Each structure stands twice: as structure tokens, then as C-alpha cells.
Amino acid sequence: xxxxxxxxxxxxxxxxxxxxAAGLHGLPPALEVSAVSKTFTQRRNSTPVLNNVSLKxxxxxxxxxxxxxxxxxxxxxxxxxxxxxxxxxxVSMNGEIVTGQRxxxxxxxxxxxxxxxxxxxxxxxxxxxxKGAARDGSREEARQWLGKVGLAGFERAYPHMLSGGMQQRxxxxxxxxAPQELMLLDEPFSALDALTRSEMxxxxxxxxxxxxxxxxxxxxxxxxxxxxxNRIYVFSGRPGQVLHTVDVPFPRPRREEIxxxxxxxxxxxxxxxxxxxxxxxxxx
Amino acid sequence: xxxxxxxxxxxxxxxxxxLAVWQLAVSFFDIEKWILPSPRDIGHEFAxxxxxxxxxxxxxxxxxxIGFPIGTGVGLLVALLLHLMPWAKRAxxxxxxxxxxxxxxxxxxxxxxxxxxxxxxxxxxxxLVCFFPVAVAAMGGLAQSDRxxxxxxxxxxxxxxxxxxxxxxxxxxxxxFSGVKISATYAVMGAVVAEWIGADKGxxxxxxxxxxxxxxxRMFVAIVIVVLLSLVLFAIxxxxxxxxxxxxxxRNP
Numbered sequence: 001x002x003x004x005x006x007x008x009x010x011x012x013x014x015x016x017x018x019x020x021a022a023g024l025h026g027l028p029p030a031l032e033v034s035a036v037s038k039t040f041t042q043r044r045n046s047t048p049v050l051n052n053v054s055l056k057x058x059x060x061x062x063x064x065x066x067x068x069x070x071x072x073x074x075x076x077x078x079x080x081x082x083x084x085x086x087x088x089x090x091v092s093m094n095g096e097i098v099t100g101q102r103x104x105x106x107x108x109x110x111x112x113x114x115x116x117x118x119x120x121x122x123x124x125x126x127x128x129x130x131k132g133a134a135r136d137g138s139r140e141e142a143r144q145w146l147g148k149v150g151l152a153g154f155e156r157a158y159p160h161m162l163s164g165g166m167q168q169r170x171x172x173x174x175x176x177x178a179p180q181e182l183m184l185l186d187e188p189f190s191a192l193d194a195l196t197r198s199e200m201x202x203x204x205x206x207x208x209x210x211x212x213x214x215x216x217x218x219x220x221x222x223x224x225x226x227x228x229x230n231r232i233y234v235f236s237g238r239p240g241q242v243l244h245t246v247d248v249p250f251p252r253p254r255r256e257e258i259x260x261x262x263x264x265x266x267x268x269x270x271x272x273x274x275x276x277x278x279x280x281x282x283x284x
Numbered sequence: 285x286x287x288x289x290x291x292x293x294x295x296x297x298x299x300x301x302x303l304a305v306w307q308l309a310v311s312f313f314d315i316e317k318w319i320l321p322s323p324r325d326i327g328h329e330f331a332x333x334x335x336x337x338x339x340x341x342x343x344x345x346x347x348x349x350i351g352f353p354i355g356t357g358v359g360l361l362v363a364l365l366l367h368l369m370p371w372a373k374r375a376x377x378x379x380x381x382x383x384x385x386x387x388x389x390x391x392x393x394x395x396x397x398x399x400x401x402x403x404x405x406x407x408x409x410x411x412l413v414c415f416f417p418v419a420v421a422a423m424g425g426l427a428q429s430d431r432x433x434x435x436x437x438x439x440x441x442x443x444x445x446x447x448x449x450x451x452x453x454x455x456x457x458x459x460x461f462s463g464v465k466i467s468a469t470y471a472v473m474g475a476v477v478a479e480w481i482g483a484d485k486g487x488x489x490x491x492x493x494x495x496x497x498x499x500x501x502r503m504f505v506a507i508v509i510v511v512l513l514s515l516v517l518f519a520i521x522x523x524x525x526x527x528x529x530x531x532x533x534x535r536n537p
Binding site: 115 | 295432435440532
């Protein structure tokens with residue numbers, strides 16, 4: 001599919017990463033985006049969308065991109081996912097350059113995008129099916145997971161029978177059970193109502209702390225970002241670029257209550273201010 | 285059960301009413317039987333195996349059951365090829381529409397000249413009437429895949445074939461079925477026209493015989509049988525659809 005040839009600098013180390021929690025520091029980051037720029041040209045108009053974006057997701061870290069709408073977040077995801085080529089810059093995963101290659105990440109889109117003709121169980125297994133990674137125990141494992149995320153009894157249901165929050169959990173499970181290590185979550189809760197949303201945040205926090213996958217998360221919700229992330233990249237408005245990098249200091253396991261601590265509120269204030277400035281700028 | 289009964293009774297009442305008016309009109313105005321037979325006459329004729337009509341029905345049924353799958357298959361194949369090759373779609377789509385402007389009744393004699401009186405010209409004719417609704421419906425369905433799902437498939441590293449079998453094909457099934465249902469009714473009609481043009485058995489042939497003998501009642505018997513055949517074929521396809529597209533929410537979005 002991809003026209004790009006790539007030169008793997010060393011053997012993939014994927015299999016070790018999942019099993020051993022120790023010695024992560026020696027490993028290359030799960031994802032490294034270096035100096036990626038992208039401009040869309042339509043007739044004579046050229047719109048720069050991403051400007052020299054560099055970011056890193058270390059192994060088993062939860063990293064968030066926080067930015068105003070229209071900051072090129074989705075374009076960045078498309079570039080990381082191999083749907084589009086950057087004009088310049090590279091994407092590498094586990095030390096290997098994979099710019100423009102598809103099938104390297106596990107993706108969860110904004111809308112659940114469950115396939116209506118598949119049962120929930122088959123939907124969850126789709127990511128493995130595409131990669132030809134389905135094993136004998138896959139279905140059993142999927143069923144157990146469905147039970148764990150509160151979807152027991154819906155294994156053979158079709159997506160339209162589920163509520164929005166339940167569909168989103170199934171979509172998340174599809175990403176979680178994918179054979180790829182790195183998960184890209186594109187504003188997964190933006191379509192949910194406030195109550196379901198905070199419930200889903202808590203749920204994701206717990207689930208992630210148990211399973212510790214490398215995650216790149218997009219949101220424009222500041223609290224959500226602070227609650228979940230190890231690191232936050234604050235993006236500017238169009239053209240998107242990294243304005244600030246914030247390492248979130250709260251220890252894990254985190255509880256929702258940290259949202260009431262003065263440190264949390266101070267950070268939140270700081271981030272809100274940056275975001276407001278960006279919104280104001282993009283309006284001019 | 286109750287709701288389906290609610291849906292069924294209005295058309296039944298309408299048909300019964302229509303037949304009653306027909307019956308009354310024929311006896312009231314004293315219309316000759318060779319011009320317009322009454323429903324009772326037709327029913328009577330129907331019951332008595334008029335001139336071996338069931339053998340003819342069987343022949344037409346056979347023709348339909350061979351021609352319909354071929355026509356549908358060709359339609360799907362055309363849709364698939366044109367879907368996979370967009371340049372071919374641009375080139376041939378207008379021609380496809382043009383092919384439907386040629387009346388099949390005019391094409392029939394030509395086909396007989398080229399292919400004789402055997403099975404082949406009949407298959408060609410049925411295929412020509414059947415493939416079009418299927419091809420158009422399938423192409424429409426295949427082209428309208430959900431963008432988000434398509435992006436998901438691509439990012440997950442799905443091959444073109446996987447995207448086709450796991451996304452585009454199931455996504456277009458409802459559209460394909462609406463095409464297949466139309467071509468099911470066309471198939472019976474196509475078979476009758478084909479027999480009309482050159483055959484020694486079948487409903488089309490039978491109609492021609494009865495027409496020459498001014499047996500209008502038997503013509504009507506033939507019409508009733510053609511309608512019934514179409515209905516049954518349509519119903520079978522509809523059932524198949526209901527089973528294959530069972531994932532679709534009941535109410536229309």
C-alpha cells in the first residue's frame with residue numbers, strides 16, 4: 001500500500017514491551033512525531049494545518065493533545081495512522097520510521113463507528129481479524145472483557161440496540177483488544193452527555209491504570225486531560241503547533257477527588273488561560 | 285401478528301371490492317365473454333387445467349429460475365467491476381443506461397436471428413432486463429460507505445479486499461436487495477416476453493395461442509399466473525432480505 005520504503009534500525013521489540021514493566025527507560029518511545037508539517041492546497045488557497053509538530057509518547061504513558069477545535073488534531077491523527085503523508089517530518093514507533101504506513105496503530109474514532117451488521121462481540125474482534133491476529137482464545141477473551149466493561153449479555157446484540165455510552169465502550173474495547181500496542185483515541189467522549197462522559201472518564205482511568213497501554217488522546221476538555229494524562233501537549237489554533245508541554249504530577253492510581261486539590265485547580269487555571277488566549281487569537 | 289393483519293386487510297378488501305365491481309359490471313352490461321370474461325368465468329377456467337397451462341407454467345418457471353440468478357449475477361458482477369475501476373464506471377455508466385432504452389420487445393427478434401430458438405436468446409433477454417436494477421442499486425450502495433468506518437478500516441491496516449468484504453459489501457446489502465426485488469419481478473416478465481417471441485412452450489407461447497383463438501378467459505388465467513409467479517419470487521427475495529439484513533433497526537432512520 002505504502003510507497004515509502006523504511007529502514008528498520010533494529011528488530012522490533014514490541015513483544016517485550018507488553019510483558020515487562022521494568023526497564024522501560026532504555027526503550028525507544030512508543031510514538032515519536034518529529035517536525036511534522038502539513039499544508040492543504042485547494043486551487044490557489046493553501047491552508048497550513050500543522051506547523052513543525054513534535055511530540056513523544058513514551059512506553060505505557062498516557063499523553064494528551066489539548067487544543068481548540070480546528071487545531072489540526074484530526075489531520076495529525078490521519079498522518080500518524082498513515083491515511084495522509086506529511087509534507088515534511090517523520091513518524092516513528094518503537095524506534096522505527098513508519099511515516100505513511102497503515103495498520104501500525106489501534107484507533108478509536110470520535111463516533112463509535114461500530115459496524116451495524118456485526119454483533120458487539122464480532123465488532124470487538126474486528127481489529128484482530130483485520131490484522132489476522134485472531135487466536136483460538138480471542139473470542140473467549142473478548143467475552144470476558146465485555147463482561148468487565150458492563151456489556152455482559154450484549155455479546156450477540158447489534159450495535160443499534162445499545163446506548164451511546166455502551167457503544168463507546170464497545171468501540172474502546174475494539175481498540176484495546178487490537179494487536180497494535182499504541183492506541184489513538186480521538187475525542188472519544190465528545191458525543192456523550194455530561195453525566196455519561198464523567199462516568200466514562202472514571203472508567204477509562206481505572207481501565208488504563210490496570211492495563212497501561214501507550215495512549216495518545218485528543219480532547220478539548222481540560223479536566224479530562226488533567227485527570228487522565230501523564231503529559232499534555234497544548235496546541236495552538238490553526239496552523240496547529242505545540243505551544244506548551246505540561247507534565248501532570250499527580251501520582252497514580254488517581255481518583256476523581258484530585259480534581260478538588262489546589263494543585264489541580266492551579267493547573268486547570270493555567271491551561272484554561274492558554275486555551276482562552278488561543279481561542280481569542282483564532283477569532284481575529 | 286395483530287399489526288401484520290392490520291397491514292394486510294386493506295389491500296385484500298380493495299381487491300375483493302374490485303373483483304365484485306368487475307363481476308357486477310360484466311353481468312349488468314351483458315359483456316361478451318370473448319371481450320371481457322367475468323372473474324367467475326376466469327376462476328372456473330383456472331380450476332380446469334385449461335389446455336395444459338400447468339406444463340406451460342412449469343416451463344416459464346424453469347426459464348425464470350435459470351435467467352433470474354444469471355441476470356442478478358451479471359448485475360452484481362458489473363457493479364463490482366465498475367466499482368473497483370472508477371474510470372470504467374465513468375466510461376460505461378452512460379452506456380448502461382442507454383441499454384435500458386432499447387425495448388426488449390424489439391430486441392427479441394434480433395436475438396432469435398442471432399442465437400436461434402434455444403435457451404440462449406431467452407437467457408440473454410432475461411439477463412438484459414434483470415441486470416440493470418441490480419447493477420445500479422449495487423453501485424449506489426457500494427459507493428456510499430461510511431467515511432468514519434472507512435477511515436477506521438484503513439488505519440487498522442485493512443487491505444482493499446478486506447475493506448470490500450468487511451465494509452462495502454455488507455454496507456450495500458440493503459441497497460442491493462432493493463435492486464434484486466425489482467429484477468425479480470422483471471425476470472418473470474422477461475421470461476414471458478422471451479417465450480412470446482420464439483418458443484414452443486411456456487406462458488408467453490400459451491398466451492399467443494389463446495389470443496389467436498380469442499380465448500380471452502384463458503389470457504386472463506395466464507395473466508393471473510404471471511402475477512402470482514412474480515409475487516412468490518418477490519416474497520422469497522423479501523424473506524431472504526429480512527434474514528440477511530436482520531441487523532438493521534426496525535424503524536427507518
